[in-house]
Amino acid sequence: MSRTTRRKILSSAFVAFCAGSVIVALVPLGFILFFVITQGIRALNVAFFVHMPKPVGEPGGGMANAIVGTLMVSGLAALMAVPIGVVSGVYMSEYGGTKFASVIRFAADTLNGVPSIVIGVFAYGVAVLPFKQFSALAGGFALGVMMIPIIARTTEELLLLVPGAMREGALALGATRASAVFSVVLPAALPGIVTGIVLALARIAGETAPLLFTSFNNRFFTTDLRQPIATMTVQVFTYAISPYDDWHRQAWAGALVLVVIVLVCSLLARVATRRLERMHARG
Amino acid sequence: MRSSTSRSIVAAALVAALGATLGAQRIQINGAGATFPNPIYSKWFDEYNKAHPNVAINYQSVGSGAGIRQIQAQTVFFGASDGPMTNEQLQQAPGKILHFPTVLGAVVPVYNIPNVTAALKFSGPVLADIFLGKITKWNDPQISKLNAGVNLPATDITVVHRSDGSGTTYIWVDYLSKVAPEFLKKVGVNTAVNWPTGVGGKGNEGVAGLVRQSPGSLGYVELIYALQNKISYGSVQSMAGEFVTASVQTVTAAANEASSKMPADFRVSITNAPGNGVYPISSFTWLLLYENPKDKAQSKAMVDFLKWALTDGQRYCGDLGYAPLPESVVKLEMAALARVKTS
Amino acid sequence: MRSKDLGFRVATGAFALVLVALVCAIGFELARQSMASIQKFGFNFWRTDVWDPVAGQFGALPFIWGTLYSSILALAIATPIALGIAVFIAELCPAALRQPLVFLTELLAAIPSIVYGLWGIFVLVPAIRAFETSIPGALRQLPLFSGPPLGVGMLSAALILAVMVIPFTSSVSREVLKSVPAAQREGAYALGATRFEAIRAALYYARTGIVGAVMLGFGRALGETMAVTMVIGNNPRVSLSLFAPQYTMAAVIANEFTEAADELYLAALVEIGLVLFIITLVVNSLSRLLIWSMTRSAVVLQTPEPTETPAAA
Numbered sequence: 001m002s003r004t005t006r007r008k009i010l011s012s013a014f015v016a017f018c019a020g021s022v023i024v025a026l027v028p029l030g031f032i033l034f035f036v037i038t039q040g041i042r043a044l045n046v047a048f049f050v051h052m053p054k055p056v057g058e059p060g061g062g063m064a065n066a067i068v069g070t071l072m073v074s075g076l077a078a079l080m081a082v083p084i085g086v087v088s089g090v091y092m093s094e095y096g097g098t099k100f101a102s103v104i105r106f107a108a109d110t111l112n113g114v115p116s117i118v119i120g121v122f123a124y125g126v127a128v129l130p131f132k133q134f135s136a137l138a139g140g141f142a143l144g145v146m147m148i149p150i151i152a153r154t155t156e157e158l159l160l161l162v163p164g165a166m167r168e169g170a171l172a173l174g175a176t177r178a179s180a181v182f183s184v185v186l187p188a189a190l191p192g193i194v195t196g197i198v199l200a201l202a203r204i205a206g207e208t209a210p211l212l213f214t215s216f217n218n219r220f221f222t223t224d225l226r227q228p229i230a231t232m233t234v235q236v237f238t239y240a241i242s243p244y245d246d247w248h249r250q251a252w253a254g255a256l257v258l259v260v261i262v263l264v265c266s267l268l269a270r271v272a273t274r275r276l277e278r279m280h281a282r283g
Numbered sequence: 284m285r286s287s288t289s290r291s292i293v294a295a296a297l298v299a300a301l302g303a304t305l306g307a308q309r310i311q312i313n314g315a316g317a318t319f320p321n322p323i324y325s326k327w328f329d330e331y332n333k334a335h336p337n338v339a340i341n342y343q344s345v346g347s348g349a350g351i352r353q354i355q356a357q358t359v360f361f362g363a364s365d366g367p368m369t370n371e372q373l374q375q376a377p378g379k380i381l382h383f384p385t386v387l388g389a390v391v392p393v394y395n396i397p398n399v400t401a402a403l404k405f406s407g408p409v410l411a412d413i414f415l416g417k418i419t420k421w422n423d424p425q426i427s428k429l430n431a432g433v434n435l436p437a438t439d440i441t442v443v444h445r446s447d448g449s450g451t452t453y454i455w456v457d458y459l460s461k462v463a464p465e466f467l468k469k470v471g472v473n474t475a476v477n478w479p480t481g482v483g484g485k486g487n488e489g490v491a492g493l494v495r496q497s498p499g500s501l502g503y504v505e506l507i508y509a510l511q512n513k514i515s516y517g518s519v520q521s522m523a524g525e526f527v528t529a530s531v532q533t534v535t536a537a538a539n540e541a542s543s544k545m546p547a548d549f550r551v552s553i554t555n556a557p558g559n560g561v562y563p564i565s566s567f568t569w570l571l572l573y574e575n576p577k578d579k580a581q582s583k584a585m586v587d588f589l590k591w592a593l594t595d596g597q598r599y600c601g602d603l604g605y606a607p608l609p610e611s612v613v614k615l616e617m618a619a620l621a622r623v624k625t626s
Numbered sequence: 627m628r629s630k631d632l633g634f635r636v637a638t639g640a641f642a643l644v645l646v647a648l649v650c651a652i653g654f655e656l657a658r659q660s661m662a663s664i665q666k667f668g669f670n671f672w673r674t675d676v677w678d679p680v681a682g683q684f685g686a687l688p689f690i691w692g693t694l695y696s697s698i699l700a701l702a703i704a705t706p707i708a709l710g711i712a713v714f715i716a717e718l719c720p721a722a723l724r725q726p727l728v729f730l731t732e733l734l735a736a737i738p739s740i741v742y743g744l745w746g747i748f749v750l751v752p753a754i755r756a757f758e759t760s761i762p763g764a765l766r767q768l769p770l771f772s773g774p775p776l777g778v779g780m781l782s783a784a785l786i787l788a789v790m791v792i793p794f795t796s797s798v799s800r801e802v803l804k805s806v807p808a809a810q811r812e813g814a815y816a817l818g819a820t821r822f823e824a825i826r827a828a829l830y831y832a833r834t835g836i837v838g839a840v841m842l843g844f845g846r847a848l849g850e851t852m853a854v855t856m857v858i859g860n861n862p863r864v865s866l867s868l869f870a871p872q873y874t875m876a877a878v879i880a881n882e883f884t885e886a887a888d889e890l891y892l893a894a895l896v897e898i899g900l901v902l903f904i905i906t907l908v909v910n911s912l913s914r915l916l917i918w919s920m921t922r923s924a925v926v927l928q929t930p931e932p933t934e935t936p937a938a939a
Contacts (some may be wrong), residue, residue: 115849
């Protein structure tokens, strides 16, 4: 065949390969979602959300304490990470050109890449051993350490997107750098930053490894932050490796709740980002 | 906007403080350790909490090794283990730790062989050889010899053991080391050992789960895990030569000889016990408490719980496949409990 | 500089310093806790394959082997697919499909590791077991396929890791491809290149960044814990077989950390964590460096100047 035909065939094959890769990647996604939804729906009932776990081998019971626990630990993490992350992002966007900012950026990316189990070991040494206590606070600390770099980078990127004219306008009117940032630039970027925080929350709510040695687990319901606390991820893990069918069903239900949370947050983030882009394109 | 944000921050802080104070009114005691007694412990703690709603005992079944570690580090109030702490481990703890036997249980060999529903017979040396990796197929002559009339397939044996530090492992290797000198030399006795072969599962739950899902596998779990999950388990040859199946009676029989000679610290091994009708892989399981703990309120609550567990609590044993403690042992323990400082 | 501005700079800078402090603190804390093991075993720690808590003998070779084997295998499976997706979304797909596809790949990345693990135990492992049992006896003799068909083992771990790595490599590659100057592609098409040839030119141009994206995926695979722990079989043995249960650094820490019953055992586990930290640090830094250097030079070339004719076809 002519060289041209050969080249055309090669090109079509390549295009087919790329399209095929998309399908290949979507297959496991579909599989996972299918199983999580079908298996999880079966065990999802009011009891799941309202009841405590039952003793080993007794059917029934739910994950109420774990759901509250996940909310509490994630809330603690956000409380710790949002101020530090946002202000770090402000620094990196305002003084981004300096060597120091590059070091900060490098540290943020490094921290992002640290395996979550290593963060768990770190948090154990720093937040558990000295107090001789597994606690929700330690779990929140571990997750907070993971959230800080995510929020810092997202904040930096979003602040940089705000048109320079806004900052310069404020400065030209005699504002200090601080009030220019906090009164003008930050509010403009706020929807995006909030989106970033929501996404970061969705990500750490699904973490298991750092909680294994920090917040540990708790069969009972507790609001005491200095005590170990149940979380959905650790509970799903405990149930999954057990031999009890009832616990397996509850594990699927827990996984379904986690996936729904992630899905909702991702969708919200998409919608918010789209609206932001449209706003910026107009203004 | 700024004033409403500060108002919501104050509100959030108040809620957190309220939560913390509410939590302090009830007594929460944290313990961790053996998965072996988890079924009965979780039943006990549940029942006790129903009778005493202000006492919540949170027990995490993470393995005896973890229980010993956590009590040494004092990150939990009490530990639980089916392998008694060694002298070195006791020395590493910042204070004196006491052992309190709670129930008796059995470790059974569980297996999953497609199309074989009969209860297989095992001898100590055969089990040791399987776990050493010397016997690798189900239809090996040494196994068929003990099980005449059972059609064993030529499938590979997948050994399943614990991946975490486990008192159940301790009981199992303690027995195998007594009946097979090579096992003692190659593997030894501890809560976590260097297994020559096999796959690791986390906790009794993990091993039971793996055996249940893997055809051709052989593992070891506490009796109740085999019963609750309807996994086949075999009988084991006792020192007297009989093939004994684990049950409340055969486990109680294993404790008879030891109870008459119980040491003061209650650390005793009853595997491979002599006598008739004795299940050879039986053991006590212990709760580990500091003699002089810092939190006296928790100490008092824990001692009260133990007194209940050693008397009223024992009636839950049978249903869950454990054997209640002999009377003589309970009497000795009640006396020993007085040593724990509650004020 | 006005004093208020200086105060602002110092205050925000102090917050930003927390990031650096955390990284240093992690490294320091890990080193401190693993001192006992470092002093006792030295470099032999990395060459010994015996992990015996009873005898106090700790060698981390099985875990390094398991981590590298599973991650490299996962990378081999995931990279072509991830690049195919990146190319499709960035270059080939109709505009209407772009957003939904990007969303779906993000979803793949957002699914929690524990959910992957759950699916792994109950769906993937039995499927792999069926696959392993169906392999003909002749093939079974090869060291690559030896051992009883358990389902749990290296193959399952590598497959799950591959699925988890794909979205990372794919989205970073997409970003990298976007920064290739349009002039590159347009020049190729002007010379009569087929789609494949034009894209190949772009890929070649972006090769440093793509290598960086692949390494980022590698770093992700190295540190993955939960999904791997649940399907790899937890057996610290160096083995070439895809069917053999093995162990990774992250998995052994997760399983044995809370129960390391003596100081040396704990120190050995923390030392494994320290090495995992250092390896991921090196891999991630290298990858960021590659990506950054590529996107920076691409931006420089975006400024209008006569472009050289790229070698097409």
